[in-house]
Amino acid sequence: MIDLYYWPTPNGHKVSIMLEECGLEYNTIPVDIGGGDQFSPEFLKVSPNNRIPAIVDRDTAVSVFEGGAILMYLAEKADQLLPHEQAAKYDVLQWLFWQAGGLGPMAGQLSHFVSYTKTDVPYAHQRYENEYDRLLAVMDVRLRNREFLAGDYSIADIASFPWVLPYNRLGNDLDRFVNLRRWFDDIKQRPAVRKGIDLGNDWTRDGLRTDAAKLLLFGQNSQTVFDAAKAAEE
Numbered sequence: 001m002i003d004l005y006y007w008p009t010p011n012g013h014k015v016s017i018m019l020e021e022c023g024l025e026y027n028t029i030p031v032d033i034g035g036g037d038q039f040s041p042e043f044l045k046v047s048p049n050n051r052i053p054a055i056v057d058r059d060t061a062v063s064v065f066e067g068g069a070i071l072m073y074l075a076e077k078a079d080q081l082l083p084h085e086q087a088a089k090y091d092v093l094q095w096l097f098w099q100a101g102g103l104g105p106m107a108g109q110l111s112h113f114v115s116y117t118k119t120d121v122p123y124a125h126q127r128y129e130n131e132y133d134r135l136l137a138v139m140d141v142r143l144r145n146r147e148f149l150a151g152d153y154s155i156a157d158i159a160s161f162p163w164v165l166p167y168n169r170l171g172n173d174l175d176r177f178v179n180l181r182r183w184f185d186d187i188k189q190r191p192a193v194r195k196g197i198d199l200g201n202d203w204t205r206d207g208l209r210t211d212a213a214k215l216l217l218f219g220q221n222s223q224t225v226f227d228a229a230k231a232a233e234e
């Protein structure tokens with residue numbers, strides 16, 4: 001049984017989709033990141049970066065944070081969605097790390113300047129808009145002569161999909177990317193993907209857009225970390 005520390009965001013969706021794809025049993029623990037649950041001492045024990053997602057595998061007592069590492073752990077546990085053969089495995093892993101170091105952070109910053117800043121910051125907005133657009137094109141070119149990012153459907157596709165999903169809100173248009181559009185439409189209709197994306201959809205949706213939530217999410221600095229660590233010691 002897997003404990004899933006989760007909130008319905010793109011990074012959370014990577015893991016909810018993966019658990020559904022693998023058919024692993026899991027128990028969802030909501031971490032309301034708009035309400036400050038990410039600083040609770042219990043959560044910090046499994047996620048010292050105070051970010052969702054994180055998991056604890058109760059069968060092995062292993063706990064893992066960071067979406068990419070979680071996907072690797074679950075793929076190995078279920079023996080699914082990550083090939084064994086070395087070249088094929090590293091083909092998947094390079095795209096997984098591409099997502100974790102590129103697509104995710106760039107789309108996340110774009111999302112910040114699209115949906116969360118009170119005043120428009122044109123330079124920053126344009127910078128992340130361009131970078132998101134560039135990364136979508138990298139996927140599109142990669143998908144010209146293959147169905148998925150690396151070999152068969154894999155954790156690389158699962159990691160990337162949730163950050164393509166909000167393309168509309170992020171001001172992009174998938175119709176310009178024929179191959180990416182085909183990949184996106186194929187993955188979107190997978191039952192496990194739909195279930196994963198739906199997890200927690202009925203929880204408060206504007207929870208992250210209130211002034212209080214924005215202050216909590218975007219006012220963090222070193223003091224926030226030291227305060228949470230101190231509270232955890234008490």
Ligand SMILES: N[C@@H](CCC(=O)N[C@@H](CS)C(=O)NCC(=O)O)C(=O)O
Nearest residue numbers: 009011033038051052053066067217
């Ligand atoms: N690189 C991390 C990113 C995790 C992340 O940024 N999670 C966000 C939600 S999408 C979060 O927990 N935010 C809480 C906060 O900013 O306080 C991963 O892929 O797991």
